[in-house]
Amino acid sequence: MTQTFSDSVESPASQPGSLDVRQAGINPNHWYVAARSDEVTTTPRGVTIWGEAIALYRDSHGQVQALADRCPHRFVKLSEGQVVGDELECAYHGWRIAGDGHCAAVPYLAKDQRLPSCRVRLYPVREQDGFIWVFPGEAALAEQISPLSIPEWEHLNYIATVSIIDCQAHYSYLIENLMDMYHGHLHADYQAWTEAKLQALEETSDRVDVHYEAQSYYRIDKIWSISQLFFPSLRRLHPEPLDVSYVYPNWVSTLGQDFKIYCLFCPIGPTHTRAYLIHFTSLQAFWRLHKLPIAFRRFLKQRLFGAAQSLLDGLVRQDVVMIEQEQQAYLANPQARPHELNRALVSVQRLIREQHQRSLTMP
Ligand code: FES
Ligand SMILES: [Fe+2]
Secondary structure (H helix, E strand, C coil): CEEECCCCCCCCCCCCCCCCHHHCCCCCCCCEEEEEHHHCCCCCEEEEECCEEEEEEECCCCCEEEEECCCCCCCCCHHHCEEECCEEECCCCCCEECCCCEEEECCCCCCCCCCCCCECCECCEEEECCEEEECCCCHHHHHHCCCCCCHHHCCCCEEEEEEEEEECCCHHHHHHHHHCHHHHHHHHHHCCEEEEEEEEEEECCCEEEEEEEEEECCCCCCHHHHHHHCCHHHCCCEEEEEEEEEECCEEEEEECCCEEEEEEEEEEECCEEEEEEEEEEECCCCCCHHHCCHHHHHHHHHHCCCCCHHHHHHHHHHHHHHHHHHHHHHHHCCCCCCCCCCHHHHHHHHHHHHHHHHHHHCC
16 A cells, blocks of 8 residues: 655554554564674574573584573573584583484483483574574464565675664664654764655555655765765765665665665564664665676675764664663653654554564464
8 A cells, every 4th residue: 555645744653442562562473683693603692582582503514503592401591501513501510402402411311311301492593694583483484484685785786884773672662763764853963864755655564665755965976985984074965765664573774876774673572672783885886896806896895894883883872862762751651642743653553563463363
């Protein structure tokens, strides 16, 4: 359904009688980013997705495994242990858990004792586009759904910068922040974008796409224009389309031809959200560059990794302050209804409620 309208129409941000969006759970039947690929090694790493503690590690083949982070013996965290071959050894008494979740060894097992038949829950896990994705829902559904594709991660024409968002707030505040481009006001000192105007909105049961027209400070059409990321005096305002999408549970955005940005959500709990914000600067305009040897282009991509780091981290810091204040204000007075003017947020909240509802009715 596509709607085109002026954005001066007021609409309520929440619907009376429906689920309070700040209390909504996640739909676990999606792939969630749990870590960056290089964060998962043969040293176990504990992560949490909506209250579920998960231990990630690489086995001797480099394959990533995801197990419930709970030793079957006395329920301590398996991620405190170590990887031995393909097994995860608990730090406490040294029980070993195999990649299939069964207990493979107990160091003090007596001759007349049998290995406990306990089984640790395994989560479907994939390594794709530089990230580790975990499916916390019904394992049988994992094959029917794909993790969000991020082709720019490997593509030689894109320079990546990654910033971690860690905020003490419900995930709805973060996605609303990302879908409401009128908050360029907050970032005026970083000169990200300005004068956004919502032009069109399209929504389905899985996503919300919002098209804004905005003014961008950047134009990456000469190789030196990358330095606009560092020197504000080189920037010139000009109109660009600004498209943002809530592709549940993640966010995708493009600003003109030059920037593509993703936010990969890892909701930890009702008032704690982690996410990876990935900013790609496009080198598509430089056709001469594309004729250079692949090895050199790969070297350039790696050398320029993080080129937008201070800009991106600065934007994140400003956003997190606002998002956490919203959460605190909600906790102090959950009945207060904000005065929302951006219809995109009505659609975002509708999608959150629908996904929450869907998770309750799943088999
Ligand atoms: S608690 Fe893990 S081996 Fe005892
Ligand atoms: Fe922002």
